[in-house]
Amino acid sequence: MxxxxxxxxxxxxxxxxxxxxxxxxxxxxxxxxxxxxxxxxxxxxxxxxxxxxxxxxxxxxxxxxxxxxxxxxxxTERGRREALRILRRHRVLETYLTDRLGFAWDDVHDEAERLEHAASDRLIEAMAASLGDPRHDPHGAPIPTAAGEIEAMDFPTLAQCTPGDRVTLRAVPDEDGDELRSLEADGLRPGVSLTVEARAEADGPVTVRVGTGSATSTTVGGELARRILVVQSEPR
Ligand SMILES: [Zn+2]
Structure with missing residues (x-):
């Protein structure tokens, strides 16, 4: 230190x-x-x-x-501004590593943890510009703007859904590589449509059908479901 x-x-x-x-x-x-x-x-x-x-x-x-x-x-206001600058660096780096350098999404968090302290604002802004100024990182987390604004993430969690709900997966936790590999294997990426099929009990595992028109179902543990954010799909 x-x-x-x-x-x-x-x-x-x-x-x-x-x-x-x-x-x-x-x-x-x-x-x-x-x-x-x-x-x-x-x-x-x-x-x-x-x-x-x-x-x-x-x-x-x-x-x-x-x-x-x-x-x-x-x-403080100053502390918040600094925290958002670091978060922007982290999330732009993760996006650049996956989109431009071909890193897997389960392999970028640790790299970004190191690089976020070293990269200059100039480098980060050049990366962001070359990516077309992305608003979300590969895990669905919002990227703060250079001006220090961040999208509110007050979305419901998968654990709060009830059977029959049709939702779109919004964001997954990014820190655990094993967890991300298992999410990937189940097709659970931001943007995918999910239909909640069953939930054992409150806070228990949640079974979802992945994608539209597919028969693939998977069960997400209760603890992980509480850290997955979803958006309710428009009722038809
Ligand atoms: Zn990360």
Whole structure:
């Protein structure tokens, strides 16, 4: 971990990789809850709660985070802006690696985790332009704009669907390569139509028919179904 939270890179002050990872983690955790607790941050970053406490203090000093008494932390306006810049780099890189360099979608997250800290904004913008300024990454996650706007992702999850629902798969989690390979094998990619056939119990596995006019069915575990976002198809 670098001792200084900011390092000079060219003429622009650039945050250190560990700071960028903290901001990204707080952004992800505070999309569903208002604040991120020390323990949730420690778990998501794979570090000890004691080291989170020290880093959070530094980031609050840098005006990137602010404490909410008894609740945890949230990003300041500046912290949010920085988190969105990192997320844009990550998602443009994943899209470029799959669309232009032929990487498999289960093979780009770790590359992007490394490159997002090194790539310049100029390189990222050139990649985005050559891709026609994509709005979503290969896993269906929205790519923040260069101006720092991001599409809201308040879609229902597959776990919230009931038998008979016809939906379009919107986004899948991107971090676990094995999970992505098994989704791929089942044809579960963003944009595919699904018909919910059965659900064992609330939060249980969900059985879906994949595609239109196909007889292929597959069953998605309850835990994974809670992390798959879908859009209800227009009623016919
Ligand atoms: Zn990723």
């Amino acid at each position: 670098s001792p200084a939270p900011v390092a000079m890179s060219g003429s622009r002050k650039r945050l250190s990789p560990s700071v960028e990872d903290y901001l990204k983690a707080v952004f992800a955790l505070t999309r569903r809850h208002e604040t991120a607790s020390t323990s949730a941050l420690a778990e998501s970053l794979g570090v000890q709660p004691s080291s989170v406490t020290g880093m959070v203090k530094r980031l609050a000093g840098e005006k990137l985070l602010e404490h909410v008494p008894y609740r945890g932390v949230q990003l």
